[in-house]
Amino acid sequence: MNFKTLLASTAIAATATTGALAGKADDTLKMAFQRELESVDIYYNSAREGILLARALWDSLLYRDPVSGEYKGNLATEWTWVDDVTLELKLREGVTFHNGEPFNADDVVYTVNYVTNPDSNVKVVKNVSWMDHAEKVDDYTVRIILKAPFPPAEEFLAGPVVIYPNEYYEEVGPAGMALKPIGTGPYKMAELEPGKHYLLELNDNYFGGPKGKGSIGKIDIETIPDINTQVAELFNGELDYLWNVPADQTEKLDGLGKYNVENAQAMRIGYIAMDAAGSVDPEGPMTNKLVRQAIYHAIDRQAIVDALVKGSSIVVNSACAPIQFGCEQDLTSYDYDPEKAKALLAEAGYPDGFEIDFYAYRNRPYAEAMMGFLNEVGITTNFNYLKYAALREKRTKDEVAISFQTWGSYSLADASAITGEFFTGGVLDDAMDAEVIDWIKEADSTGDKEKRKGLYSKALKKIADEAYWVPLWTYNVNYVMSPDVAYTPTNDEIVRFFDISWN
């Protein structure tokens, strides 16, 4: 090989590499997921990554404008309440699914009836259990019949309840949908390697409802669990868009001045779940209200927010996100007071503290800091750090007495999205407080806004008084983007791919 050919081949190799560097040049936005998504079928996963993909691949009947909060027609164009429990929707005509199947009333009826059927075993029952069934009126009119009046119905119809193609889903089922998802959304799945790689392609036939048509041609998502690898890939230009970047890294990246760094609130809150009802251990320390209050007093939540969580996060005292409807803020709070915590433990019969397994699935440093505070008042913690799915399963099997949890409420701006999941006697209800269950169930099915508010307030106040949870803080999300990328994040932790564009 002479010098010229060497030069030439090097040049070719160099251009090839630049070609591989994604970005604006080949209209491909490269981003990463930190966690493996179990299934793309939105009814069979409960992960944030799944919600992101769902918003791009499928459409719900309504759409909530993230800025104004106003509900707009999406797959439905008009909707009217026939009575308290019957909602009639006129559907958009001329919409087709990615596989060419036309969208009509049959799809809506099929989807609603499928997900509300208990045999379908959808993952987050709360998202759909308020509906009883759907009926077809004509090809483009459907009625959704509720089990009981459910005020936040529109919020749910604009969020997690997305419409599946009836013929396709009947044929392939959840397993097929997870491998080749078909929806009406602004993006379609071009390539998919479960848990590893997703390539979204702009849907040229998109009807362009309130979501808009989307502007970036391809979105290439890879699962990269390690944040340092993600940052290194950003440096190399192999990734254009990072989200959920830890606060420390974000500060450093912002300091470089080369990237677009944004911070937005999330609806997610952190909390410590405790086995108050004694379903793990009827005699366990967590069943004692004084112990739970001691744990509350032992943890300096403000210090953790200031030092570790950072961003726009705030400490919360209520078992919900402050921006959710009905999230009472005027209730008992417990300040950081380790001496009081020790006194309460002694009063509860644990003057020397006790030893307990402490579980967590994300934000390991936060968990370690909390354990540090607990250790200071004499509670010895054996740390168990599990994957989300594993911890959730252990919790449903009543094997977890105390754990650090978070809940994003499916980005639903209503207290029912969190209290309904954890305080209505379900498998994840650690309190099993009959009064609280009654109040929340009543609130969930009451039309009168003021009355609902009053009921949630009563329930949340009792949750605080009894210290069933230790609510911790709101989350925030850091977005770090290459300077080519334009995106204004919203306060709900959802990355709307169709709102991202090139600068």
Place this chain on the structure above:
Amino acid sequence: MTDTTTELEPVVTATDQSKPLTPRQAMVRRALRHKGLLFGSAVILAIVFIAVFAPFLTEHDPFKQSLLARMKPPVFMGGDENHVLGTDALGRDYWARLAYGARISLMIGLLAAVISGLIGSTMGIMAGYFGGRVDTVVTFLINVRLAMPVVLVALAVVALFGGSLMVVVSVLGLLLWDRFAVVLRSATMQVRKQEYVAAAEVLGASLPRILIKDILPNVMNHLIVIFTLEMAHAIILEAALSFLGLGVQPPTPSWGLMISEGKEMLLFEPWMITIPGIALFLLVLAINMMGDGIRDVTAPEGRN
């Protein structure tokens, strides 16, 4: 395998031909001239010293977090003298954690090697001495053990029983005996054929006496070498398990855990991972060098 009986003969060195040295003198001389052995022993002594006297070497509590003093850089990177090696992501003193972490590493290494040494050498000596069916059974057990991937089994067991110091020590101790068994089996086979063993048998010495007084001392140098090897092996495995989040659990200061926690800030604060990394590297290197040195010194013919 080296013939261990030769060490009883006096060794005449090139520099000192006037008067033959006693075996012990010769060994000491060889030891003092062995740079690897000296270096290894010095480093280990230093680490043992740090581990034992940790409370006197730092005024900081390795468990005490201070969220206001997070990720302070070490002195050589512009930090202040209060935290010589800086602080970790929760504001705990890095030097204190490193010093107390040495206890964990040494303890795990020692205990795991003792457990596996007891199991492995018993099996090896039995197989080598009795031969026949005992040998067949032991060889079979060794093969079974060798067929199991250590890290995988350790991960599975720790995942099942939860990660704690005792679980990690027991798992490693119960897994790392194969080398003891293999080496001591063949070493014993050689020693067994020696006349002094036959003489002891003829004189009517009891079996335990023969095994302990005649066989064991003559395979001891192999035992020491394998012991150091396995100790280093156990320390590395503990660090690996802790790094994967399945070993010693926080807030226990463990070097592997420190590396795992430092990984978060690998790009921006690389010292958080290099400090415990260097400590671990030094300890394992020193143990290996000491092991090699002991082998060279006690069995000069085996050198190189």
